[in-house]
Amino acid sequence: MEKKAKVLIVEDETITALGIKKDLEIHGNISTNIVSNAVDAVIAAEKEKPDLILMDIMLKGKLSGIDAAQIITGRYNIPIIYITAYQDDETYLNAYQTNPLKIIGKPYSKSELLDVVNEALVNY
DSSP: OOOOEEEEEEOSOHHHHHHHHHHHHTTSSEEEEEEOSHHHHHHHHHHHOOSEEEEOSSOSSSSOHHHHHHHHHHHHOOOEEEEESOOOHHHHHHHHTTOOSEEEESSOOHHHHHHHHHHHHHHO
16 A cells, blocks of 8 residues: 655635645545644644645735745755745745745645646655
């Protein structure tokens, strides 16, 4: 039996998080977990050691997705793909300092999301 890839979804909008989960799990070879803030993302990264993290940049709470990504990549070297509605130059510049695999804009296309996630899981 093939091992399922573990993907952590970090998204504070429940409907969006559930949509991403559905889009990924429909293919059967990916299992997901959802957390809604940066602190929980760091904790989940440590406990679960996911293969990939899909991270919203703007999260509720004191820490942003970029803050969480800096901690996670520094400690655990888990690849991160940002999914964000914020597409201004400053946000992109700050996000790219964490070396994400990709930044996907919202609304995203299901095919783009699946292509990027599958490529990440194969190559990293």
